[in-house]
Amino acid sequence: MFSDKHKTAGVAYPQGFTAAGVRAGIKKNGNLDVALIYTEREAAVAGVFTQNLVAAAPVHLSKIVVGTGTAHAIVANAGCANACTGEQGVHDAEQMAQVAADALGCRQDDVIVASTGLIGSYLPMDKMTAGIKDAAQKLSRDGSVNAGNAIVTTDTYSKACATEVTIGGKEVRFGAIAKGSGMIRPDMATMLCFITTDADIDQKLLQEALSDATEVSFNMITVDGDESTNDSVVVLANGAAGNKKIVAKDADYEKFSETLKTICVEMAKRIAADGEGATKFITVNVTGAKSFEDAKRVGMSVANSPLVKTAFFGQDANPGRTICAVGYSGVEIVPAKVVIKFGGLTVYEKGLVTQFDADAMKKVLAEHDIIVDIELGLGEAQATVFTCDLSFQYIKINADYTT
Amino acid sequence: MFSDKHKTAGVAYPQGFTAAGVRAGIKKNGNLDVALIYTEREAAVAGVFTQNLVAAAPVHLSKIVVGTGTAHAIVANAGCANACTGEQGVHDAEQMAQVAADALGCRQDDVIVASTGLIGSYLPMDKMTAGIKDAAQKLSRDGSVNAGNAIVTTDTYSKACATEVTIGGKEVRFGAIAKGSGMIRPDMATMLCFITTDADIDQKLLQEALSDATEVSFNMITVDGDESTNDSVVVLANGAAGNKKIVAKDADYEKFSETLKTICVEMAKRIAADGEGATKFITVNVTGAKSFEDAKRVGMSVANSPLVKTAFFGQDANPGRTICAVGYSGVEIVPAKVVIKFGGLTVYEKGLVTQFDADAMKKVLAEHDIIVDIELGLGEAQATVFTCDLSFQYIKINADYTT
Numbered sequence: 146m147f148s149d150k151h152k153t154a155g156v157a158y159p160q161g162f163t164a165a166g167v168r169a170g171i172k173k174n175g176n177l178d179v180a181l182i183y184t185e186r187e188a189a190v191a192g193v194f195t196q197n198l199v200a201a202a203p204v205h206l207s208k209i210v211v212g213t214g215t216a217h218a219i220v221a222n223a224g225c226a227n228a229c230t231g232e233q234g235v236h237d238a239e240q241m242a243q244v245a246a247d248a249l250g251c252r253q254d255d256v257i258v259a260s261t262g263l264i265g266s267y268l269p270m271d272k273m274t275a276g277i278k279d280a281a282q283k284l285s286r287d288g289s290v291n292a293g294n295a296i297v298t299t300d301t302y303s304k305a306c307a308t309e310v311t312i313g314g315k316e317v318r319f320g321a322i323a324k325g326s327g328m329i330r331p332d333m334a335t336m337l338c339f340i341t342t343d344a345d346i347d348q349k350l351l352q353e354a355l356s357d358a359t360e361v362s363f364n365m366i367t368v369d370g371d372e373s374t375n376d377s378v379v380v381l382a383n384g385a386a387g388n389k390k391i392v393a394k395d396a397d398y399e400k401f402s403e404t405l406k407t408i409c410v411e412m413a414k415r416i417a418a419d420g421e422g423a424t425k426f427i428t429v430n431v432t433g434a435k436s437f438e439d440a441k442r443v444g445m446s447v448a449n450s451p452l453v454k455t456a457f458f459g460q461d462a463n464p465g466r467t468i469c470a471v472g473y474s475g476v477e478i479v480p481a482k483v484v485i486k487f488g489g490l491t492v493y494e495k496g497l498v499t500q501f502d503a504d505a506m507k508k509v510l511a512e513h514d515i516i517v518d519i520e521l522g523l524g525e526a527q528a529t530v531f532t533c534d535l536s537f538q539y540i541k542i543n544a545d546y547t548t
Numbered sequence: 549m550f551s552d553k554h555k556t557a558g559v560a561y562p563q564g565f566t567a568a569g570v571r572a573g574i575k576k577n578g579n580l581d582v583a584l585i586y587t588e589r590e591a592a593v594a595g596v597f598t599q600n601l602v603a604a605a606p607v608h609l610s611k612i613v614v615g616t617g618t619a620h621a622i623v624a625n626a627g628c629a630n631a632c633t634g635e636q637g638v639h640d641a642e643q644m645a646q647v648a649a650d651a652l653g654c655r656q657d658d659v660i661v662a663s664t665g666l667i668g669s670y671l672p673m674d675k676m677t678a679g680i681k682d683a684a685q686k687l688s689r690d691g692s693v694n695a696g697n698a699i700v701t702t703d704t705y706s707k708a709c710a711t712e713v714t715i716g717g718k719e720v721r722f723g724a725i726a727k728g729s730g731m732i733r734p735d736m737a738t739m740l741c742f743i744t745t746d747a748d749i750d751q752k753l754l755q756e757a758l759s760d761a762t763e764v765s766f767n768m769i770t771v772d773g774d775e776s777t778n779d780s781v782v783v784l785a786n787g788a789a790g791n792k793k794i795v796a797k798d799a800d801y802e803k804f805s806e807t808l809k810t811i812c813v814e815m816a817k818r819i820a821a822d823g824e825g826a827t828k829f830i831t832v833n834v835t836g837a838k839s840f841e842d843a844k845r846v847g848m849s850v851a852n853s854p855l856v857k858t859a860f861f862g863q864d865a866n867p868g869r870t871i872c873a874v875g876y877s878g879v880e881i882v883p884a885k886v887v888i889k890f891g892g893l894t895v896y897e898k899g900l901v902t903q904f905d906a907d908a909m910k911k912v913l914a915e916h917d918i919i920v921d922i923e924l925g926l927g928e929a930q931a932t933v934f935t936c937d938l939s940f941q942y943i944k945i946n947a948d949y950t951t
Contacts, residue, residue: 199875199883229868229883231900264868265901374872451854451938452946459947465632465667469777472602480602480632497634498668535854537943543855544862 151307151320155289158307159318159343161186161385163284166291169276171224171262171269179276180295180322182219182339183249183284188381190216190257191352193359195376201228202238203258207377210242210257214348216381217251219339220244220277221259223296223324226335228264228374237268244274248281259337259377261324262298293322296337299542300326304415310404312397315388317344321408325416326368326423336363338378338412344401345384346391354402355380355409362409365441366531367448368420380405417531422538425457428531429517435524439476443519444530446474454535460510462501464492471519482522488515554710554723558692561710562721562746564589564788566687569694572679574627574665574672582679583698583725585622585742586652586687591786593619593660594755596762598779604631605641606661610780613645613660617751619784620654622742623647623680624662626699626727629738631667631777640671647677651684662740662780664727665701696725699740702945703729707818713807715800718791720747724811728819729771729826739766741781741815747804748787749794757805758783758812765812768844769934770851771823783808820934825941828860831934832920838927842879846922847933849877857938863913865904867895874922885925891918 157164164182172178192211194204210216220241227234242256249256260268283291293303307320323338346354355378363378384390391397418426429448434440447453450470456463467485471478485493488509490501509515560567567585575581595614597607613619623644630637645659652659663671686694696706710723726741749757758781766781787793794800821829832851837843850856853873859866870888874881888896891912893904912918 197872197875198881199871226868229871229896229899229901231898264866264872265896374868374875451942455943455946458943461947463667465629465777468602468632469600469667472600472777478601493632493668495634496632498632535943537940539854540858540861540938540940540943543858544864 152305153290154307154320155293155305155322156182156320156339156341157286157289158320159341159385161343161383162320162341163286164288164292165280165283165285166288166293166295167276167279167283170272171222173224177291177295178222178224179273179280180221180292181245181277181280181284182292182341184217184381184383186383186385187215187217188383189214189346189348189351190379190381191348191355192377192379193355195374197374199229199374201226201260201375202230202234203227203260204375204377205235206238206242207257207259207379210254213254215255216257217255218245218249219257219259219379219381221296221337222273223298224262225260225266225268226262226264226375227260227268230267233267237270240270241273241277244277245281248278257379259375261296261335261337261375264374289320289322296322297324299421300324301419304412306408306411308404308408310400312344312400313388315386317386317388318342319404319408321412323412323416326419326421336376336416338363340380340408342380342382343385344382344391345386345388346382346401350391350398351380351382354405357402358406358409361406362413365529366413366417367445368417368533414531417533420533421542422536423533424536425534426514427457427517427533428529429519430527430529431519431521432527433521433523434526436526437528440526440528441530442476443471443474443521444528446470447517447519448530448532451535454532457510457515458534458536462487462492462506462510464498467517468493478521479523484520484522486518488512555708556693557710557723558696558708558725559585559723559742559744560689560692561723562744562788564746564786565723565744566689567691567695568683568686568688569691569696569698570679570682570686573675574625580694580698581625581627582676582683583624583695584648584680584683584687585695585744587620587784587786589786589788590618590620591784592617592749592751592754593782593784594751594758595780595782596758598777600777602632602777604629604663604778605633605637606630606663607778607780608638609641609645610660610662610782613657616657618658619660620658621648621652622660622662622782622784624699624740625676626701627665628663628669628671629665629667629778630663630671633670636670640673643673644676644680647680648684651681660782662778664699664738664740664778667777692723692725699725700727702824703727703822705822707815709811709814711807711811713803715747715803716791718789720789720791721745722807722811724815726815726819729822729824739779739819741766743783743811745783745785746788747785747794748789748791749785749804753794753801754783754785757808760805761809761812764809765816768932769816769820770848771820771936817934820936823936824945825939826936827939828937829917830860830920830936831932832922833930833932834922834924835930836924836926837929839929840931843929843931844933845879846874846877846924847931849873850920850922851933851935854938860913860918861937861939865890865895865909865913867901870920871896881924882926887923887925889921891915
């Protein structure tokens, strides 16, 4: 669905959007660190933000912008999260928006603000101001790659995608950039995802579509069970595609929201696959649950288990740890009804760890992508959780982060 | 309180108890792997077991023994957990009890059974039978050290303690052995703790005292958030001390239960300190909560955060991760009221990560024992959670466990 030529176009693939990423000197390593996304045409805006009670200053500010219903720009930085920074932090986030607004000729409350990086440090506002002005000069249809690189922290690559779909006879485009990669779990994570679309859609429906998409995408991934202070998913819809405005839950809305969901799931999977230190991408499919919530809870229990994750890192078939994590999930499972498969090979059923073909299992565990199927045998509901393994590199990255 | 000469006496320190630990060939490394604890005089028995719905066969059996109210022996092995082993596993656990009962001259339902090690493998019953018979021959007042060593898995040392207290004018003795050290978290873990006492106490009061002690000890530790299928804490009280039998919640009961609690907390702390790959012992004191449950939830959220744990491993002052974990704990905290200290140095207050003396912090983080104080400013309740850091060694141990 996501062709590579569109991927580089990213958030500037939809009509009317431009983007830029510049070096402002906020990241210690001198990499790109300030991103700007812009639409001259006013866009409907929707957002989903961290549930962490210690939310960062930019999150509070961006919620206000979403509350106005419209926006023209997103300004973001990596290298400093502007979290736990009190009134100074709020002032700095407002200043980021104001500088962008001045450079772009819009109002402060037209600008979504996002920051990611170290918690508890103040933004270097002189560098930030210069960086935002520089980015505003460099906005272009080719700027998405730089914007994507400017928001990454410990990610090993920038996540981007773009696609189009026909809605009401018009080509409607979507683009997205995102970053992970520690502190990833529901509800939301050290995760930023910016989505643009030239669809014309009512703001309330846009918010509903985004919230629904988040439930089955970003809220279904976990890297380490930590939930960050800064997570934000924001979508801008500027209407440049010229489709008949979507104002009801009709076929056009379905098509729009399905596409948005596909993009969110795709970006969520890439974030999980690029979890800090990850060597494996693990999909946990839970079926036969009494409810989606139960299925998700079982999936998360398995996906968050350090013992399960280290076993996959070691390419070690240890189904006991998986059924163990199912057992303590808090869901009323019946062990004898549970069937667990790794890569299609049954490893647990009828209350027993089963004998499996060791050579076939070796092949399954040697793959980068591993599928864990857990059938609970209790109902019809299902959920899919995405995660990665837990490696030496995770420890290394996180033992040395501030220093 | 726990003198070293008593520590080696361990579970055989109380009058009337003997113990042994032997090599039966169940552990691949050839170490001691079958433990036996015995009291000829019938003992009141109490137990607390894993809440994991996938509980191991020996757990089911031992619950039945506790249900009878009395016991004469505990037989335990390491190297194989006898979990997820179905009917064969139940039969094997019963057989362990029967072999011990035959060797000791008691009934099968007088014998508590416990296993720890790999999930999903069957016990080698020929080796087990020979080992139990051998252990029965070797029972002695000096056998606790061997018994303690026979139940460890990835523990770096065996945990033991012993003490005495005067109850109703009589010296009453207590002894304990325990093992950790992965899959450690509430409610209970890959954790075995066997406590003996020569106190004379009503079985129902014994159970109540043990349950209360477990709440503030074993249920307050976490190594990796995983909860095992085999956790068991069992206490045998054989009455050999000759104290007036404790049958009501009087001063004698208070003294008994306080001592039991002290032992349980001491053993729990040692298990947390010896968590897999641990280089730090971390005490998380949460005060000013509205309830014990809230305080515990905040403490566990911090203690289970891989980002907090890796930061302490790296001796990296990263208070942002701690307040972040407080924020997503699910407890309704007020960030501006929270005060966080590492080793007595304030690192977060009034919504801000504070400036702290870097040299003083370096000293705090270089210590093996680190105290994290979290004041919530919302009430009077408090809780203390014990944990360790997350190191390369944890990954190494758990990536290679079965192979």
